Amino acid sequence: MTKAKALVITGNGTNCETEAAHACRLGGFDEARIAHISELMTGEVSLDDYHFLNLTGGFLDGDDLGSAKAQANRLRYAAVAGSNEPILEQLLRFIGDGKLVLGVCNGFQLLVKMGMLPALGSDYVKQTATLTYNASGRFQDRWCYLKVDASSPSVYTRGIEGGVYLPVRHGEGKFLVDAPETLTAIENKHLACLKYSDADYTAATMEFPENPNGSTNAIAGICDETGRVMGLMPHPEAFVHRTQHPRWTREELPEEGAGLVFFRNAAQYVKQNL
Amino acid sequence: MPHRIEITLKDEVRDPRGERIKREIEHFLHLSVDQVRTIDVYTVDVPLSREELEAVAAGPFSDPVIQGYAIDKAAAHGFDWLVEVGFRPGVTDNVGRTAGEAIAYLTGRALAAGEGVYTSVQYLISGKLSAEQIEKIATGLLCNTLIQRYQLLDAASFQAKGGVATFVPKVQVEAKVEVNTVNLEVSDEELMRISRDGVLALTLDEMKIIQAHYRDSKVREVRQKLGLGAAPTDVELEALAQTWSEHCKHKIFSADVEYDDGTGKTEKINSLFKSYIQKTTADVRAALGDKDFCLSVFKDNAGVIRFNDDWSLVFKVETHNSPSALDPYGGALTGIVGVNRDPFGTGKGAKLIFNTDVFCFADPFYEKPLPKRLLHPSRIFEGVVEGVEHGGNKSGIPTVNGSIVFDDRFAGKPLVFCGTAGLMPATVNGEPGHQKRIVPGDLIVMPGGRIGKDGIHGATFSSEELNENSPVSAVQIGDPITQKRMFDFLIRARDKNLYRFITDNGAGGLSSSIGEMSEECGGCQVDLSKAPLKYPGLAPWEILISEAQERMSLAVPPESIDAFMEMAQRFGVEATVLGTFTDSGIFHMLYGEKTVAYLPLSFLHGGLPPMQIPARWEQPVHPEPTLPPAADYTGDLKGLLSSLNICSKESVVRRYDHEVQGGSVVKPFTGVANDGPSDAAVVRPILDSFEAVVTGHGISPRYSDIDAYHMAANAIDEGLRNYVAVGGSLDLVAGLDNFCWCDPVLSERTPDGPYKMAQLVRANKALYDYCTVFSLPLISGKDSMKNDFYDGTTKISIPPTLLFSVIGKMEDARKAVTMDVKRPGDLVYLVGVTKNELGGSEYLAQQGYVGNSVPKVDAQAALASYRAYHKALNDGLVASCHDLSDGGLAVAAAESAFAGGYGIELDLALVAFAGAAGEKSDAVLLFSESASRLLVTVRPEKANAFEAALAGSVCAKIGAVRGDQTFTVTGLSGAEIVKAELADLKEAWQAPLREL
Known part of the structure; x- marks a missing residue:
């Protein structure tokens, strides 16, 4: 069987690399390497050597030009030392090779702003959606119920029944699209795999605080048509053990946190397909 | 020629920033406006082709889904008034810096010296406003004129002028790099x-x-x-x-203090620090013997204690009060990113694992007139909260614990306490992680940000009272991302053994950091002309003392310097060799070839004899209120729940990421709806282990009005009992003291200095008396002694305040306990004794009194019950526990009930009371703030075991958890004196600060 290798990129303001790598290991990856962006830029680390790329939470460049904008620009233009290849090219090759990319929070913002999600018609460089300031105008750290679309092609949400309860921690999580057709396509193709919902996962909601940011159609996470590239505002890596749950001292919970399934599914996919 | 790129939101897209400004205009300035929209402006002072400008505007500067852009033409439309706010020259512009980097990536050309991007924001305001009103909005809300400038135009002038005039806030300093001498042979x-x-x-x-x-x-x-x-x-x-x-x-x-205790008995104290703080730690460590867990105390930037065989814990709490008074956002941001550098710069360096913040403000709804130069408390509140939010969140460090204290005297100076803990390997490359040294010949290296005029005289300015002429340059704005990049690099350099010594550049800049480092090896030689500058024209003295942020000072062995510099470059961190450490005994500064300072270290560090300060205690006597018994206290309880000091701070806390790094175990809010106030935080810093760090704090400035001794004792006890409540161990726990005082030195301006100094002496005595009994070594701390405002006529002095922070360990995080009641039928116990101690309480404050019967802590009894409780907790006997503090039993019980979603019934006749029978009353039992008390709920089947565990302590069964939503209290007469629905109590508690 393939040795499943996960890569977590950090640097320039990424903050969740440790827990993301931890979640990868718990989920079944044989290796979870945290690489500083400078190690990619110098060519010490190459995406080609890994199966699962984690673009995780943080404030890339302080979100100074809008969340993740500066990093999107950097990856597009800055070339790996000794070559003319920008990281963007490596990234497109990675996706083309059938590998997995999970963007969480700031990583989701990065994917959307680079055009890699929803990437309708397999166009991974045209931006058609965005994540912008929460309707409240405030950063929010709170836990949210996320209804899962069982018909979604997402590799990561496979097998989740009903939904999953995870923390959100962001100031710019409101999902918007460029045109009604984009939203229609996202919905018709079941790409909106996670939506903010009520506690019973019966219906998506636009009500604050259940929907913490006012996202269009309550969208919390989307995937591309292959289901291999996914982004979400909530943090699955932040709930891999019951003691991370806000009510673990009062509820009977399984030892394992509900966010781990995203990483377990990824590891399983890698082992079976790559 | 500079270009203006304006980024607009598409008309159909909501503008949350504009909406928020509209709310704040209405809320704080009581003016009504129809709409506020905003535009981001980049003033690009970089030669770019038209094509490049288009690419920059369309690419990194704007989001095509929601935004449009205009280059060199005005985009604003549909407004009555336009206010554009940008920074003054030289003020840190983080967004501008990132924008400049983005241009460099896009064009493939690095920005040349003198080129730059400057940001500003346009507020487009619609509504019927007079010129005077719009001016008030500009200066009272949108623009802090100390660090920002604004342009104001009505729609007609905007049309006439064709938009806002381009302005490049570039620092234009005449290059007068000269050294002057100062003649001291004068009067x-x-x-x-x-x-x-x-x-x-x-x-x-x-x-x-x-x-x-x-x-x-x-x-x-x-x-x-x-x-x-x-x-x-x-x-x-x-x-x-x-x-x-x-x-x-x-x-x-x-200082040498002559202390008169008020009875005529005098005492000579040589250094409060040595006599009480250091002595506390020395005596506790001696008593601990081979169980001593202190590794490095007082001598480094932060204290270090043992966590386990492989890791050590590092902790420091700082204040940043004076800068926050002038520029609340920048001051507080710098406060948090500044204290981050303390644990990071301790020993060989530590990874930062959590932040804590405590703020003391005046009432944000304050309506009386304020002296000129003082910002309104609501602006201070908003600015400080946002500054710490950005500093903490962007640095990726969870903010796990804190509080906000209100007292109108904090209008004179707000207190902004910021703390950071770190985790350090017990051993780094074969040497203890908490130790470091410098060898003469090591190179002096400064990595991080560049030096500007920011923060010049920060250290000396904060050593004076705030006044109308406080210097503008004393304010800095931190940049969490530059610092994060530097930390990402340095922690890897540490593990590669590329440096020998690291310390922070904070107050006093290079003068302090290199000055202190020189003591390690016996001297230094620095060429100030080598220092990287933000802009030319800084005089050598300015370079030396600038407090420009995000810099560390390191000693790098010559053999490692190439590897160090190469790695710095790879990580995008600027690092500069400034000189060499020596053993010459001299603090030797050059500028190029020329010596500009030559100071013997013995004089620099040892030349100052101790001050002589008189202290005379006088017990104040306040009017003692009589409290006529009432038939019902439900209204009083709701009033207390709505008081600023007690009410929910959730609207603030949710703005702080308290879960990043994944180790959160007890979060700031808990309970059935995630909205009950936790007593302390529990964090697992190592994700594959259940060993946890527990942190809490105590603060009770109001008790200083009666006696600062008991103020300090209560703060210590509160910090420890919060820590104990959630499950912290008493065998590995340390304290950290932050004193914030008003000037206690007798002078013309401070005729009551001896009293204030006596308060300080008494607080120190309490520190020693209590911490030695509690076995709490003090591992670090800080004092801020000039928290007054004085403009020649009005003097506002803060109440003397001790923040006592507690940090320690919990062997198994899975045993942590939260404050929410868990299930109907559980029994309610009150651990600890209740006395008639309403003096300084929130209850009396509500009625306009201070009183005299301040709570007094019985340390021995408290320690015994904390130990017994901890054992019960470890045996799994505790369902919930909440500490009693502001508002006493009634408030704690109400909070536990509505957090858990079940009512509680209490019977005051069952409460253990100590004191004269005549002093026992419903009001006292409900609201007294007697120390060392915990409200515990226990499953009925575990009641016997729990009672047995607490057998040696005062512990009374006083009620039960109900199955419904009603909170009731039976008074001493047997009649029901409190009855309320949980929803009403929670609403009273949540409403006051919900919208802030």
Whole structure:
């Protein structure tokens, strides 16, 4: 069987690399390497050597030009030392090779702003959606119920029944699209795999605080048509053990946190397909 | 020619920033406006082709889904008034810096010296407003004129002028790199003028000590050989002023104090710091013997204690009060990113694992007139909260614990306490992680941000009271991302053993950091002309003392320097070799070839004799209210729940990421709806282990109005009981003291100095008395002693305040307990004794009284019950636990009930009371703030075991958890004196600050 290798990129303001790598290991990856962006830029680390790329939470460049904008620009233009290849090219090759990319929070913002999600018609460089300031105008750290679309092609949400309860921690999580057709396509193709919902996962909601940011159609996470590239505002890596749950001292919970399934599914996919 | 790129939101897209400004205009300024929209403006002072400008505007600067852009033409439309706010020259512009980097990536050309991008924001305001009103919005809300400038246009002038005029806030300094000497052979008045005009904050005695040094013939002889005159250079005088500042030298804590206890008995105290704080730790460590867990105390930037065999814990809490008074956002942001550098710069360096913040403000709804120059408390509140939000969140460090305390005297100076803990390997490359050294010959290296005029005189300015002329340059704005990049690099450099010594550049800048490092090896030689500058034209003394942020000072062995510099470059971190550590005994500064400062270390660090400060205690007597018994206290309870000190701070806390790094176990909010207030935080810093760090704090400034001794005792007890409540161990726990005082030194301006100094003495005595019993070593701390406002007529002094932070360990995080009641039928116990101690309570404050019967802590009894409780918790006998503090039993029980979603019934007749029978009343039992009490719920089947565990302590069963939503209290007469639905109580508690 393939040795499943996960890569977590950090640097320039990424903050969740440790827990993301931890979640990868718990989920079944044989290796979870945290690489500083400078190690990619110098060519010490190459995406080609890994199966699962984690673009995780943080404030890339302080979100100074809008969340993740500066990093999107950097990856597009800055070339790996000794070559003319920008990281963007490596990234497109990675996706083309059938590998997995999970963007969480700031990583989701990065994917959307680079055009890699929803990437309708397999166009991974045209931006058609965005994540912008929460309707409240405030950063929010709170836990949210996320209804899962069982018909979604997402590799990561496979097998989740009903939904999953995870923390959100962001100031710019409101999902918007460029045109009604984009939203229609996202919905018709079941790409909106996670939506903010009520506690019973019966219906998506636009009500604050259940929907913490006012996202269009309550969208919390989307995937591309292959289901291999996914982004979400909530943090699955932040709930891999019951003691991370806000009510673990009062509820009977399984030892394992509900966010781990995203990483377990990824590891399983890698082992079976790559 | 500079270009203006304006980024607009598409008309159909909501503008949350504009909406928020509209709300704030209405809320704080009581003006009504129809709409506020905003535009981001980038003033690009970089030569770019038209094509490049388009690419920059369309690419990194705007989001095509929601935004449009205009290049060199005005985009604003549909408004009555336009206010554009940008930074003044030289103020840190983080977004501008990132924008410049983005241009460099896009064009493939790095920005040349002098090129730059500057940001501003346009507020487009619609509504019927007069010119005077819009001016008030501009200066009262949108623009802090200290660091920002604004342009204001009505729609007609905007049309006429064709938009806002381009303005490039570039620093234009005449390059006058010169060193002046200061003649000290002058009159005393003239010496004081030199000190005052130069913001040196040196007293006449100190000026005369310096004068004497330069008169010394041996000193003159040496100086002559070096080509230096007999008079000090400005570089020398500034270095001395920084090093000798109250901020850096802690002169009040080192002073000789003559203390009169009010009965005529006097005592001579040589250094409060040595006599109480250091002695506390020494005595506790001696008593602990081989169980001593302290590794590095008082000597480094932060304290270090053992966590386990592989890891050590590092902790520091700082204040950043004076800058936050002037620029609340920048001051507080710098406060948090500044304290981050303390644990990071401790030992060989530590990974940062959590932040804590405590703020003290005046009422944000304050409506009385304020002295000129003081910002309204609501602006301070909003700015400080946002500054710490950005500093903490962007740095990726969870903010796990904190509180907000309100007292109108904090209008004079807000208190902004920021703390950071770190985790350090017990061993780094074969040496203890908490130790470091410097070898003469090591290179002095400064990595991180560049030096500008920001923060010049920060250390000396905070050593004076705030006044109308407080210097603008004393304010810095931190940049969490530059710092994060530096930390990402340095932690890897640590593990590669590329440096020997690391410390922070904070107050006093290089003067302090290199000055202190020089003591390690015996000297230094620095070329200030090598320092990287934000813009040209800084004088050598400015380079030396600038407090520009995000810089560390390191000692790098010559053999490692190439690898160090190469790695820095790879990580995008600027690092510069400034000089060499020596063993010459001299603090030697050059500018190029020329010596600009030559100070013997013995004089720099040892030249200052202790101050002599009188202290005389006088027990104040306040009017004692009579409290007529009432038939119902439900209204009083709701009133307390709605008081600013007790009400929910959730609207603030949710803005802080408290879960990043994945180790959160007990979060700030808990309970059935995630909205009950936790007592303390539990964090697992190592994700594959269940060993946890527990942190809590205590603060009770109001008790200072009665006796600062008991203020301190209660703060210590509160910190420890919060920590104990969630499950912290008493065998590995340490304290950290932060004193914030009003000036206690007798002078013309401070005639009541001896009383304030006596308060300080008494707080220190309490620190020793209680921490030795609790076995709480003090591992680090800080004092801020000049928290007054004085403009010549009005003086506002803060109430003397001790923040006592507690940090320790919990062996198994899975045993942690939260404050929410868990299930109907559980029994309610009150651990600890209740006394008639309403003095200084929130209850009396609500009625306009202070009273006299301040809570007194019985340390032995408290420790015994904490130990018993901890054992019960470890045995799994505790369902919930909430500490009793502001508002006493009634408030704690109400909070536990509505957090858990079940009612509680209490019977006051069952409460253990100590005191004269005549003092026992419903009001006392409900609202007294007697210390060391915990409200515990226990499953009925575990009741016997719990009672047995607590057998040696005061522990009374006083009620039960109900199955419904009703909270009731039966009074001493047997009648029901409180009855309320949980939803009403929770609403009373949540409403006051919900919208802030």
